[in-house]
């Protein structure tokens with residue numbers, strides 16, 4: 531391996547530290563802690579682990595965590611009612627409804643019900659629109675975390691060729707907009723892109739977010755490029771019933787060619803939750819009309 535490792539886990543720990551300090555000062559100024567509400571529908575074991583981790587980290591950052599669980603069979607109307615209640619609750623600054631939802635629920639409808647100024651996931655169309663036109667709003671946590679890692683590594687990104695592999699609403703599209711706003715020349719590639727390896731080989735910055743284990747190969751990477759791997763795929767591993775996590779990039783191959791690369795786990799994943807906490811403390815300052823010092827996060 532010749533690439534430098536981009537340590538998302540360490541960067542996320544530093545970000546949580548800063549969020550914790552800002553949140554302590556907020557609690558003093560506002561006379562209450564900032565609050566994040568997380569809603570989980572159903573009993574998916576992986577989702578339960580994530581929700582528990584979010585709650586723990588929220589509390590560790592001097593904020594209040596509110597957890598709500600609905601059974602997998604709950605009606606959509608029940609969830610919408612809960613979201614409305616959280617919208618009105620002044621102790622709640624941020625609302626996250628864990629996705630995916632059960633199939634009988636309309637995710638777009640549920641996300642649309644969240645007050646855009648409490649939508650710390652940045653999934654509401656109002657926040658997508660704000661990002662598209664460059665207004666302040668909430669930016670989805672995973673792409674914002676990727677941008678933080680890129681700027682920390684590369685500084686000014688202007689003029690660089692960036693290729694985003696994947697066009698989802700939660701990663702690919704907002705990622706492309708953030709890179710465009712940072713003056714990169716951006717290509718959005720996906721499963722139907724012709725000669726994908728050739729397209730990726732042009733990139734100074736590769737962001738892989740397609741959800742296909744180890745799809746991006748070493749010979750797709752321009753020597754010295756910066757590779758951000760958003761994929762989190764659980765695959766079978768050696769040993770009876772064993773599994774392991776791999777990204778969308780073939781790490782061992784790509785690390786021989788890239789200038790820098792994020793690992794999975796320990797790369798983008800931990801950044802997602804740290805940025806969620808960052809977005810929540812930003813929301814709290816806006817809700818209480820307390821100024822947040824530029825550069826304190």
Ligand SMILES: Nc1nc(=O)c2c([nH]1)NC[C@@H]1CN(c3ccc(C(=O)N[C@@H](CCC(=O)O)C(=O)O)cc3)C=[N+]21
Nearest residue numbers: 626627628629630651762795796797798799800802803
């Ligand atoms: N409304 C909503 N917002 C989300 O942000 C959201 C969601 N729904 N549904 C599920 C996905 C998934 N997600 C992850 C967050 C952190 C890690 C993470 O910290 N991963 C660790 C490894 C964790 C492990 O070992 O399983 C890592 O990459 O190092 C992974 C995945 C947020 N999501």
